[in-house]
Amino acid sequence: MRSFAVIMFGFVLLAMQAALGTQVPLHPYVPNPVLPMAVYLGVSPDVSPVRGASICFALGYLLDLGCGSSVGLQTFVLVAAFFVARGAGVRFAPQGLSFQLVMNFVMGIATGGTLIALRAIFNHAPPFPTADAERHSLLLLKSASVTALIAPFVFAGMRRIDGWLSQQRGDERAAQG
């Protein structure tokens, strides 16, 4: 139930971004709305690695379909981001606003860099963008900044889903017992 709710939340975020994109030109400030979700799942101790990775797999797959990238690109990066966040989350347990901003900014840059690297490795048509590295770096920074800025809202949404599901579970237990 929780996994489904989270995936639906991710879908809604992607749909909202797509709708916003039709009204406002977002480029180059294009956030990755599901990256904070992967980070949240990574730093949440009650989410098992298998479930977290599965949810991130589904979210990444949705993102691949949504943004028209090669299947597996965003999926791989998001699952990897989950594991990285899981590793980092153990060390930076507090989940305050600054943590969310910094963590998502760093993860945004890391995932963006990974995407560029993966494209360069597997697709030989556009060579590794060393020529306009500055432009790519700026794009990465802008996208990561916007992703970091929306992260607190995504975290709040995820907490709300958690709270809502916990309450439901409590009600069910109370009804049974």
Added chain:
Amino acid sequence: MSFFRRFRDAAICVVLLALPFFFLRANLRDPAHTNALDRVLLQASAPLQYVATQLALSVSGVFQEYVYLVDVKRDNERLRADNSRLREANYKLSGQAAENRRLRRLLQLRDQMRGSLLSAQVIGKDVSNFFRVTKVRLDRGERDRVRAGMPVLTADGLVGEVRRATGRDAEVLLTADETSAIDVVIQRTGARGMLKGLGAEDSYICRIEYLAREDDVQVGDLVVTSGLGKRFPAHILVGRIAKVSKADFGLYQEALVEPAVDFSRLDEVLIMTASARGQEAQDSP
């Protein structure tokens, strides 16, 4: 947690990480350089990919339709506002075009009529209980050398004559007024008579008296001024015969005349000054 379970979780995590990696590798690789593993992956993933793509397309289609509807609503509001604005502009332009036509016709009339004509604007109208105009006031007066008795006309025909003129304005005696009397002829036959207003509250109808009984007068005949008496120049259209009534006895027949001018819609008129009247009178037969 048992060893088996830990091993299983680790294996699932590895698979979840490796699967997209290999998918990506197979997808992005040059088709000429794919190996057996890539081909197996692509073949195995094709149906799944197709279903997922169709699902995504249908969902995004619904969503895009919704977004499209939102746009349609906004576009509708914008178009409605544009429509109102354009209709208002069109209304103004239509009014200006009508005014332009009226003024053009007045100018043509001015060119046709020799002598000086003074243009005037209607600044006031008195109406009857049936919303018929009974009195018209113009923005020209004695200051503009307007005097009582001067003919007032439009491109449609005769309006009447100046009843009285004050410093800045003048009052017009309409042909439909019961005190108005104008010598007229039937244009088709030349039959003469005296056009008198009936002063009816609900119509502008006038009557021609003293039409000889034997004169040929038919409904639809045009009635013009005769020019006799030098009050009005000759050949100015007054109206059209609406009804002819011939009694069983007597020397005369009577005809009702519908004025050529719609007094309800008077905006601009021409006042014929004395010199023009003189010239017209001289030219008249």
